[in-house]
Amino acid sequence: MILYTLDLLGVAVFAISGALMAARKELDLLGVVVAATVTAIGGGTLRDLLLDRNPIFWIADPTYPTVILVAALLTLLYTRRARVPEGALRLADAGGLALFTVSGAAIAARLGLPAPSVVLMGTLTGCAGGLLRDVLCNEVPLILRRDVYATASIAGAIAYLVVWRAGGGELPAVLVGMVFVIVLRVAAIYRGLHLPTFPLRDHTKDEEGP
Amino acid sequence: MILYTLDLLGVAVFAISGALMAARKELDLLGVVVAATVTAIGGGTLRDLLLDRNPIFWIADPTYPTVILVAALLTLLYTRRARVPEGALRLADAGGLALFTVSGAAIAARLGLPAPSVVLMGTLTGCAGGLLRDVLCNEVPLILRRDVYATASIAGAIAYLVVWRAGGGELPAVLVGMVFVIVLRVAAIYRGLHLPTFPLRDHTKDEEGP
């Protein structure tokens, strides 16, 4: 039940982020719906494929397409009247990342998978939708920009797992995991939080390799 | 039986479109075969993965690789003797889009899935092969250009579903669905048919976000 709610919310939030990106790219009406759909179902579909869950979460349930369509159309109506702030897109994306990270981790944890796989499933589930959106819309994926993105997802999945294994119960674990993701993302967006990079010494010559 | 024929035809047509694109990009011989293969099996493979159909349609049947290889080599022979018109690539692509859209929708409809999922499966199956081809060949995906592409696929899937649910029989439904896709694509290519876009008011400042 909690997982179903997480999925629905994640689908709605990622649909909005996909629609916002498509609107910014001035795609046509259906392009907006397609971008919203792919962003919304990408992460959960990968999760269900990897864990061999059948049927895939959206296939047998007409609620999901309905939610996506409504979210995409409302987003479009809104963007016709107002500018799309860059921040709105990134906040919607942060929400989707949090929801799907925790949903992927929660499902993997219930299957009794080892801890690294739980974290990896959470991260893949969280990141896949936004990555697909960015590749489809020909943007440099958010995940690759030099701020905390996959890191936030990994931290959230670990936080979820720690609370859940410590017997904290499903709902608190979900909330703690989501808070970790969102706080880290917001800090990255507004405070420029980032991990150390690894500048390499003089490798300009290599760049010219064939 | 109808579905098997659709799949084989779709595979042949998408193999041609993949080989044409690779030849234009001056990929090497095997690059052409690889592009043809990925384009040809991409959509159907996604369909079978999502619907948990086993084995994947091409895995246990040597007919498919044979068809792909023959189609790719014939295309290469042809392109050595003549210019590759942009139109040929787009027509082959339209044919593959029509065939796989209807095949995805038909298989989903037979499984008794709800209408939105039937349409979504048709669209994903139709669009995945060409999208993979374009991403692999480093082209802006046809699906993203400002003409009717995913729209044509969605319209075809809906048309198929309407005729099929109305008791029109398998073959008429297939034909109606395909005609919708092809007519819309041809209109988009030659008449510049397109959906309205949503120009945004003054968002230039946002474009400069980090």
Add this chain to the structure above:
Amino acid sequence: MILYTLDLLGVAVFAISGALMAARKELDLLGVVVAATVTAIGGGTLRDLLLDRNPIFWIADPTYPTVILVAALLTLLYTRRARVPEGALRLADAGGLALFTVSGAAIAARLGLPAPSVVLMGTLTGCAGGLLRDVLCNEVPLILRRDVYATASIAGAIAYLVVWRAGGGELPAVLVGMVFVIVLRVAAIYRGLHLPTFPLRDHTKDEEGP
């Protein structure tokens, strides 16, 4: 047992190649780990999805994430102290290509699939990880550059299959297949080996199509 060793080695080698690419791109610490992970598990995950093997090879076995993490961190330590030669990246990639090509072909052969599917599975398994790495890191995929890449993978899969079907035993077939891939890749990298391309006559006008 041989297959498990192949998988572990392939994972380690592709993890190094993913980490090297990420370090060159100056991704952050977790970005490096994510790139290493996606590169390392991409090919085998596609293989297991297509062949409906459950669970996916890394999901129930904590050895894989551990190997990936150690390989990524050692690579980072190394790149902090020394320049990353272009050659190292390509050699690690060639090793991963060889290992996963043979592992994909071997698993498909044991399932009794027809020969073209065995070769195709080997090629997809071998190429997917590196392709994902390049797409994620926004590089032109190695597979598309004008040297022998997919060709090496196809040749290795065929070599494996020939030895295996001739009753040569598992280990010799594996070794022969890997030698084919690596020799062809090294020849392509250092000797400029490439297949003929197919230059097209005067198609400049087509390039300007809509």
